[in-house]
Structures are given as C-alpha cells and as structure tokens.
Amino acid sequence: MKRLATVLLVLAMVLGGAAVAAAPATAAASCSASGCTGLDPQSMGCSPGAITLESKEYNGVWMELRYNSDCYAAWTRYERICCSTFIPPATAYIRGSGHTYSKNLAGWVGEKGWTKMVSFEEYVRSCVMVYKDGGYVQDCTPEH
Numbered sequence: 001m002k003r004l005a006t007v008l009l010v011l012a013m014v015l016g017g018a019a020v021a022a023a024p025a026t027a028a029a030s031c032s033a034s035g036c037t038g039l040d041p042q043s044m045g046c047s048p049g050a051i052t053l054e055s056k057e058y059n060g061v062w063m064e065l066r067y068n069s070d071c072y073a074a075w076t077r078y079e080r081i082c083c084s085t086f087i088p089p090a091t092a093y094i095r096g097s098g099h100t101y102s103k104n105l106a107g108w109v110g111e112k113g114w115t116k117m118v119s120f121e122e123y124v125r126s127c128v129m130v131y132k133d134g135g136y137v138q139d140c141t142p143e144h
Contacts, residue, residue: 003107016041020105029070032070034119036073037099041117046071054141057081058128061090065141066114070102073117074144080111090130095140120144 012049022120041047050068057063067074078092087109093102096118103115118124127140 006082024044025105029068031117033121036038036071036117036118037119037129038101041066041068041071041073041075041114044071044117046073046075046117052077053077053129053144054126056139056141059090059130059132059137060087061092061128061130062143063092063126063128065094065124065144067144068121071117074120074124075101075115075117076103077114078112078126078128080105080107080109082109088131090128092126092128093128094118094124100120112133 012115031039031044032107036044036046046068049070050066053063053067054065060080062079062081063076064077066077076092084104087107090105091102092105092115093100095116099118101116103113105111123143125140125143127138129136
C-alpha cells in the first residue's frame with residue numbers, strides 16, 4: 001500500500017510539473033569534546049546550533065561564552081563595540097581548566113571574531129584583557 005501511494009505521488013508530481021527540492025542539510029559536527037579542543041568552531045561545524053551561556057562588555061569589547069551541545073565544546077566570540085578614537089590593544093580568550101586559546105584584536109570598531117574551542121569537559125570561561133592605565137587588566141564571564 002505504501003509503495004502504491006509513493007508511485008501515485010511521483011506520478012502526480014511528474015504530470016503536474018511539480019518539483020521538490022530537498023532542504024540543504026546542516027553540516028554535522030566534525031568533532032566532539034576533547035577532539036574539538038584547539039579547533040575552529042566554524043570549520044568543524046560547531047557554530048550552527050550554538051548558544052550563548054554568558055555575555056558581557058569590558059572596556060569596549062563584547063564577549064560571549066558560546067557552547068554547542070553536539071560538539072560538547074565552548075569558545076569565545078567577541079566584537080569591538082568601543083566608539084572612542086583610541087582603541088587600546090586587547091586580547092579575547094577562552095580559558096579552560098587545562099587549555100587556553102587567545103585571539104589578539106586588531107583594534108578597529110566593529111571587529112568580530114572567535115577563538116578556538118575548548119572541550120566542555122573542562123571548566124571554561126570567556127575573558128578579555130586590555131591595556132589600560134599603563135598595564136593589562138582583564139575581566140571574565142562566570143565559569144561553566
């Protein structure tokens with residue numbers, strides 16, 4: 001009976017001139033947990049479906065602690081939102097209990113990017129370090 005229904009559906013589509021296009025499949029994650037540590041979340045398919053666990057602004061840099069449950073990994077996503085004429089040097093990073101990956105910011109407003117990933121098997125948090133008042137200061141999201 002199912003076969004007859006399938007044949008009739010195909011016949012109706014051909015005779016009616018209808019075309020069915022398959023929806024593009026979302027790329028499956030190419031790594032998991034410690035296998036994601038040190039890898040790029042975009043190229044490994046971990047960005048789609050990711051959520052923001054924590055976010056905050058620190059000295060003109062917006063940081064987000066991003067997490068994908070399929071990859072069981074986290075990373076820092078950042079954006080320069082400062083509007084001053086002088087933008088001090090800054091570094092965004094993901095700090096895990098066993099690994100840390102950083103990204104130096106170029107220093108222009110609107111700059112966006114992300115760090116490499118750290119397995120969610122580690123305690124993780126997003127941090128930003130900026131040069132301010134003759135020294136480097138930092139702020140971080142709560143640890144997860």
